[in-house]
Amino acid sequence: MTDTYRHKGLRKQLAEIVAGKGITNLKVLKAIETIPRHLFIPDTAFHKYAYEDKPFPIGSGQTISQPFTVAFQTELLNLKEGEKVLEIGTGSGYQTAVLLEMGVKVFSIERQKALFDRTKDFLPKIGYGSAKLFYGDGYAGLPTFAPFDKIIVTAGAPFVPEDLLTQLKIGGILVIPVGEGKEQTMKKIVKIDANNFTSEELGVFRFVPLLKEKGKD
Ligand code: SAH
Numbered sequence: 622m623t624d625t626y627r628h629k630g631l632r633k634q635l636a637e638i639v640a641g642k643g644i645t646n647l648k649v650l651k652a653i654e655t656i657p658r659h660l661f662i663p664d665t666a667f668h669k670y671a672y673e674d675k676p677f678p679i680g681s682g683q684t685i686s687q688p689f690t691v692a693f694q695t696e697l698l699n700l701k702e703g704e705k706v707l708e709i710g711t712g713s714g715y716q717t718a719v720l721l722e723m724g725v726k727v728f729s730i731e732r733q734k735a736l737f738d739r740t741k742d743f744l745p746k747i748g749y750g751s752a753k754l755f756y757g758d759g760y761a762g763l764p765t766f767a768p769f770d771k772i773i774v775t776a777g778a779p780f781v782p783e784d785l786l787t788q789l790k791i792g793g794i795l796v797i798p799v800g801e802g803k804e805q806t807m808k809k810i811v812k813i814d815a816n817n818f819t820s821e822e823l824g825v826f827r828f829v830p831l832l833k834e835k836g837k838d
Contacts, residue, residue, distance in 0.1 A: 624657045631672035638674050644692040652722035661713040681733045685713040697796045697809050704770035709759030714740040718749045727752040730759045758834045762788040777805040777828035798828050
């Protein structure tokens with residue numbers, strides 16, 4: 622687990638690439654510059670590409686999202702320090718680390734036991750142990766810890782899960798890629814009051830699918 626000056630230089634360049642694609646939130650860019658992304662990729666053969674703006678395999682058929690996508694979703698959340706954020710799809714924990722760098726409290730759910738175990742062990746080792754990680758089904762959210770100021774879904778959802786809307790505070794934001802096929806439309810949903818929401822569509826992305834229930838696959 623080494624982080625070198627070369628890695629730091631590459632991260633600075635990555636933050637510039639992401640900024641060049643339209644991300645303006647300085648805290649988000651700073652998070653990308655700070656977090657050693659290569660350490661989140663278990664197969665060291667990919668480490669030399671870790672600071673390219675691309676997704677990579679992380680095992681169990683899953684991927685670490687493209688940095689631009691992570692930055693885009695984080696920016697849409699319009700985070701304020703101290704807010705309570707629910708993430709669906711912990712995966713490598715990279716997005717989790719970005720959220721922690723934004724100064725918020727993070728609750729994150731992963732349905733694949735192998736990924737959950739690895740990330741739970743890994744995050745504290747690089748200083749991101751304050752995230753609360755849960756092995757479970759993201760469709761159900763975390764009723765015990767609700768309501769949340771913000772919710773971010775990092776897998777492609779066939780529809781917007783009702784439970785997540787319920788667990789959002791009034792005025793809260795849900796950022797979720799929605800679509801049945803390989804491509805999804807990024808949606809920013811704002812909860813106006815208990816039964817009313819606004820929804821904005823913000824481009825097409827490619828995520829691995831949000832799957833039902835806890836899985837062994
Ligand atoms: N945020 C992650 C992205 C990982 S890809 C990162 O930065 O690395 C999406 C993740 O969502 C995968 O790990 C997948 O196993 C998980 N996932 C899929 N369906 C889920 C569900 N119903 N509940 C929780 N996690 C789910």
